[in-house]
Amino acid sequence: MVRTRFTEEFGVRYPLVQGGMQWVGRAPLVAAVANAGALGFLTALTQPTPDELRAEIARCRELTDQPFGVNLTILPTINPPPYAEYRQAIIDSGVRIVETAGSNPAEHLQHFHAHGIKVIHKCTSVRHAVKAQSLGVDAVSIDGFECAGHPGEDDIPGLVLIPAAADRITVPMLASGGFADGRGLVAALALGADGISMGTRWMATVESGIHEKVKQRLVEAEERDTQLIFRQLRNTARVADNEVSREVVRRLNEGAAFEEVRDLVAGARGVKVYETGDVEHGIWSAGMVQTLIRDIPTCAELVERIIGEAGAVIRERLASALEPAAPVGA
Numbered sequence: 001m002v003r004t005r006f007t008e009e010f011g012v013r014y015p016l017v018q019g020g021m022q023w024v025g026r027a028p029l030v031a032a033v034a035n036a037g038a039l040g041f042l043t044a045l046t047q048p049t050p051d052e053l054r055a056e057i058a059r060c061r062e063l064t065d066q067p068f069g070v071n072l073t074i075l076p077t078i079n080p081p082p083y084a085e086y087r088q089a090i091i092d093s094g095v096r097i098v099e100t101a102g103s104n105p106a107e108h109l110q111h112f113h114a115h116g117i118k119v120i121h122k123c124t125s126v127r128h129a130v131k132a133q134s135l136g137v138d139a140v141s142i143d144g145f146e147c148a149g150h151p152g153e154d155d156i157p158g159l160v161l162i163p164a165a166a167d168r169i170t171v172p173m174l175a176s177g178g179f180a181d182g183r184g185l186v187a188a189l190a191l192g193a194d195g196i197s198m199g200t201r202w203m204a205t206v207e208s209g210i211h212e213k214v215k216q217r218l219v220e221a222e223e224r225d226t227q228l229i230f231r232q233l234r235n236t237a238r239v240a241d242n243e244v245s246r247e248v249v250r251r252l253n254e255g256a257a258f259e260e261v262r263d264l265v266a267g268a269r270g271v272k273v274y275e276t277g278d279v280e281h282g283i284w285s286a287g288m289v290q291t292l293i294r295d296i297p298t299c300a301e302l303v304e305r306i307i308g309e310a311g312a313v314i315r316e317r318l319a320s321a322l323e324p325a326a327p328v329g330a
């Protein structure tokens, strides 16, 4: 048992979260995470329409009676999806917890709060966490440079970012990016967080719906096997190292415009990776933490393992460090 402000205020058994994951955060995974005692988030924009999101939330309810949430990622795009309609689908479906990410959540926050929905805002810098807190979010999730997906442009790793944020944040705070095991959970708690949010680790579980070859690739990959794409566009994303991501980096380094890599980075190409298991086919998100992934457990096994390891680290490794030293010469 590991109890924190996060577990108490959000009504989950363990301080473990599965953050939003485009193409991956679907009902079977989210329900398995919830049934294991952690908090999972369906990814709203993985569903092509708001009505399909309603159906996915209903499907998740059939698979679990435990709390789960929905991630709403607000991205700066030329043709934005109908965010207000996705938001309404979340509200109408009676979801109690939302993870917002991407941009300032102010507009959505007031609607969610008006319906008693708690909001966890994900950010990648202390200043954005402080801003989100001042807007009234119920918790923040702070993503270090290690993370899969969008680490921001500041490149501050969790070891500095988490305690720096903890010094300024009074609402419950999740640490995200680079976590996969009980050591990480204890480290995050020691740095001032109230729990951890993971992405990449949940991809390599039995219930994650991606192709087995992608899960296997995560087991084999090491910490250096990611690429940062879109640095030049100030929209950095950490993705799996493959021929396509290397080509995107190469072209942008040579001064290519976004138009010249658009086909390579197309979402339709990336989603094929998860469907077919061809890990070289397109761009897909993965974090450095893949080096710590050595198997493909069920979500329940993973959660029990992380909590068990965390308890052992606290009781044995840390407690023994406090024991008085044996007298010299004894």
Ligand SMILES: Cc1cc2nc3c(=O)[nH]c(=O)nc-3n(C[C@H](O)[C@H](O)[C@H](O)COP(=O)(O)O)c2cc1C
Binding pocket: 018, 019, 020, 021, 022, 023, 024, 043, 071, 073, 100, 101, 102, 122, 143, 146, 147, 148, 149, 150, 176, 177, 178, 179, 197, 198, 199, 200, 201, 203, 284, 285, 286, 287, 288, 289
């Ligand atoms: C496949 C994948 C897709 C992701 N898609 C999203 C997304 O749509 N929205 C979002 O807020 N974060 C997204 N993320 C980021 C995760 O929610 C989480 O912050 C990140 O994975 C934490 O880093 P880790 O992978 O080292 O655990 C994604 C991560 C992965 C691995």
